[in-house]
Amino acid sequence: MLSIVVAVGKNNIIGKENGLLWHLPNDLKHFRKITEGHTIIMGRKTFESIGRVLPNRRHIVLTRSSDFQVEGVEKASSIEEVLKLVENEEEAFVIGGGEIYRQFLPLVQRIYMTEVDIEKDADVFFPAIDSLEWKVVEEEPGVLDERNTIPHRFLILERVERS
Numbered sequence: 001m002l003s004i005v006v007a008v009g010k011n012n013i014i015g016k017e018n019g020l021l022w023h024l025p026n027d028l029k030h031f032r033k034i035t036e037g038h039t040i041i042m043g044r045k046t047f048e049s050i051g052r053v054l055p056n057r058r059h060i061v062l063t064r065s066s067d068f069q070v071e072g073v074e075k076a077s078s079i080e081e082v083l084k085l086v087e088n089e090e091e092a093f094v095i096g097g098g099e100i101y102r103q104f105l106p107l108v109q110r111i112y113m114t115e116v117d118i119e120k121d122a123d124v125f126f127p128a129i130d131s132l133e134w135k136v137v138e139e140e141p142g143v144l145d146e147r148n149t150i151p152h153r154f155l156i157l158e159r160v161e162r163s
């Protein structure tokens with residue numbers, strides 16, 4: 001099964017100039033908890049924005065470039081190739097960015113979405129979610145403190161089964 005992990009601000013903003021738009025250590029912890037021990041799938045730009053291989057996770061990076069080669073990273077040159085690489089996995093995680101979310105959204109069953117109450121200028125957006133196709137199955141408020149000052153909540157959305 002494929003899932004998406006994403007942190008979304010107001011108006012579906014997710015990034016600007018190949019970086020994130022807020023600092024929220026709670027969300028980074030949440031991301032680690034969900035993805036550790038599993039496979040993460042990302043676009044080449046998101047990989048470059050993270051800037052390193054994250055510990056305890058299998059990395060698959062999508063790129064059309066033949067030059068891309070990074071130790072500890074598997075390269076895929078199409079969505080189909082990714083699907084083959086993860087076909088035996090119970091749950092693999094699509095972690096962005098905008099281009100990759102758009103292409104994988106029709107293929108995923110679950111979305112781990114952190115909603116962040118912030119408005120900012122952005123150049124990358126999460127695709128619109130059809131509320132008839134997705135239902136919120138879990139919702140937990142984020143706890144604010146001196147390091148986590150922006151109100152946020154952790155949602156899990158699941159695709160509605162059609163009868």
Ligand SMILES: NC(=O)c1ccc[n+]([C@@H]2O[C@H](COP(=O)([O-])OP(=O)(O)OC[C@H]3O[C@@H](n4cnc5c(N)ncnc54)[C@H](OP(=O)(O)O)[C@@H]3O)[C@@H](O)[C@H]2O)c1
Pocket residue numbers: 005006007008013014015016017018019020042043044045046047049062063064065076077078079095096097098099100101103124
């Ligand atoms: N808020 C969040 O949760 C979150 C999460 C992740 C990322 N982000 C943000 O999102 C932004 C990056 O997103 P982005 O949309 O610019 O880039 P991206 O989706 O990370 O990567 C795009 C790249 O992926 C490769 N690619 C895309 N589709 C492909 C396909 N079908 N087959 C093979 N390769 C394919 C191409 O790489 P080549 O050009 O090498 O061919 C393309 O340039 C950054 O600002 C980042 O901080 C936010």
